[in-house]
Amino acid sequence: MKPIISKDSIVYFGEECYSALNTYLEKANHSKIFILVDSNTHEFCLSRLMGEIKGSYDIEVIEIEPGEIHKNIETCSGVWNVLSELGADRKSLMINLGGGVVTDLGGFVACTYKRGINYINIPTSLLAMVDASVGGKTGVDLGNLKNMVGVISESEMVLVDTTYLGSLPANQMRSGFAEMLKHGLIQDKDYWNQISDLSKLDLTHLEKMIYDSVVIKNNIVFEDPTEQNIRKYLNFGHTLGHAIESYYLTHPERETLLHGEAIAIGMIMEAYISSELLSLTKEGLESISKVILHTFPKVTIPSEDHQPIMDLLVHDKKNEQGNIYFVLLNTLGEAKYNCVVDDQLILKSFEYYDSF
Structure with missing residues (x-):
């Protein structure tokens, strides 16, 4: 290659x-x-x-x-x-x-x-x-x-x-697959469609799938190496995903989550927020949720954990001047950065994920 x-x-x-x-x-x-x-x-x-x-x-x-x-x-x-x-x-x-x-x-x-x-x-x-x-x-x-x-x-x-x-092990492979799905969602609908059904994928083609994923990320980073604008797209799923991962790291009584497992949850929740704030359709939201939950086992997030996880959002690196910024989806393959989301909608995104 x-x-x-x-x-x-x-x-x-x-x-x-x-x-x-x-x-x-x-x-x-x-x-x-x-x-x-x-x-x-x-x-x-x-x-x-x-x-x-x-x-x-x-x-x-x-x-x-x-x-x-x-x-x-x-x-x-x-x-x-x-x-x-x-x-x-x-x-x-x-x-x-x-x-x-x-x-x-x-x-x-x-x-x-x-x-x-x-x-x-x-x-x-x-x-x-x-x-x-x-x-x-x-x-x-x-x-x-x-x-x-x-x-x-x-x-x-x-x-x-x-x-x-x-x-x-299988869970480590799944963890990496979350980032590949993310690359499709933020930048390339065709790539998302290609990899979203694991049952149709021949793992002998894994190297080509990795190659295409790296190309997507590299094209973004090449244009914005210091994350002043479009490199922020790569943070889709990471605002809530990182907060969930951080919370679970310091609460050993909770299930241990790999990075990709936490980001998978974050992508579902942030896709829900996208459908409420931007133009992502309900069909698009359902597609994202179905694909991710087919690959990543559902994680129970107790309701008493929702607010402590949200409290960690203030430390997200994308924040500026006291605002918590999200990367959201206009549609499959098209993202928008610097989106401000109110707390009530974030709480509803927990409820959406918990509904499965």
Whole structure:
């Protein structure tokens, strides 16, 4: 597949990934290479990567604990200290081998260590392949608040090798699929129609589906790299989705939600709001709800949790001058950003989701 070129990075696919990586490593002359993994990618993915690297390099592996709960400044501090102890300098390279937590956190660590070292993302989850590793957003959570500390700075390259998906459990695959559905809803009705019925999809075509999803995101990011306008479209489902995810992260008595699972809920709720405020038809709302609920199991959100989740909306990164802004849908494939929604309508969106 043809590489996808962004402003400052290139996304490679399939076997071309490693020829591009080896060419880069040979020319770059980095002093040291650090590969950041979590315990899962250390076990299931590292050996493949190491087997594909040609040449003799000074390589160190740094392992962190898996999961969103560890995507914080404390983990960053640990990695920064290890880099310092192992003699990392400004000519060092960080390769982030993992899902969204590893690529988000590893990118942030690289961008801030000695005011910035080069990094490469090798996403190993579907979510990271279509979303977290593309577009240069790096960062970590602040307590239960998602991605509150970070920078936008693109990697040297992104390598999308779907071989790594073989070790993923079904819920992790579904989590990534939520972002692919989102890309169709905000920008490309044909893509939404193509992927919305999983029963008709041949997973041998998964790489092409990922490729098309990355193209959609890259086209948006290329036009608006710092999220001043249309890059906000990518936040559809995330205003409420992130609040739900954050709330559940700090309430262990509630069901644990993966990022995509929370975003799936957010997309249904924000589609409902779209049908009330904008021109999204009832048929469009029903289509979105049916597709998402066919793929993602219904989650019970007790009524006593509605207001505490809404209270978290004030921390959303899209907010400006005290206003809580949503991304909503005019129709399938067409979004609108900077939409203000009143609390009563947000509460009704909880009731809509709970009605299924």
